[in-house]
Amino acid sequence: xxxxxxxxxxxxxxxxxxxxxxxxxxxxxxxxxxxxxxxxxxxxxxxxxxxxxxxxxxxxxxxxxxxxxxxxxxxxxx
Numbered sequence: 001x002x003x004x005x006x007x008x009x010x011x012x013x014x015x016x017x018x019x020x021x022x023x024x025x026x027x028x029x030x031x032x033x034x035x036x037x038x039x040x041x042x043x044x045x046x047x048x049x050x051x052x053x054x055x056x057x058x059x060x061x062x063x064x065x066x067x068x069x070x071x072x073x074x075x076x077x078x
Contacts, residue, residue, distance in 0.1 A: 002058035004065065006048040006074060009041035015074070016044065017065045019058040023049060047078055 003023040007016040007030060016038050020026035027046050033039045052058040064070040 002052045002055045004050045004052065004058050004061040005046060006065065006078070007038065007044040008047045009038070010043050010045060011041050014041065015047075015071075016041070017062055019055075019062045021055070048074065 002019060002021050003026075004017070004019045005023060005026070007018075007027070008014070009016070016030070018026070023046075027044070029035055030038045030044050031042055033042060038044055050058075050061060052061060065074055
């Protein structure tokens with residue numbers, strides 16, 4: 001399984017969108033400061049995720065979430 005996920009920073013309330021094959025490990029890496037994009041925005045909370053059967057679909061979903069329509073979708077879901 002591959003996961004598309006959304007993290008929220010408790011510092012600035014901004015969202016981070018990504019994908020991974022190991023959700024628990026990736027969220028841990030974000031909160032340990034091992035990811036440059038979120039290092040200064042810790043701690044982060046996992047607020048949404050979707051499971052996909054293959055990596056390509058997870059990447060496609062991540063790209064969608066980063067569009068205006070995708071962000072609107074997330075705002076309505078969260």
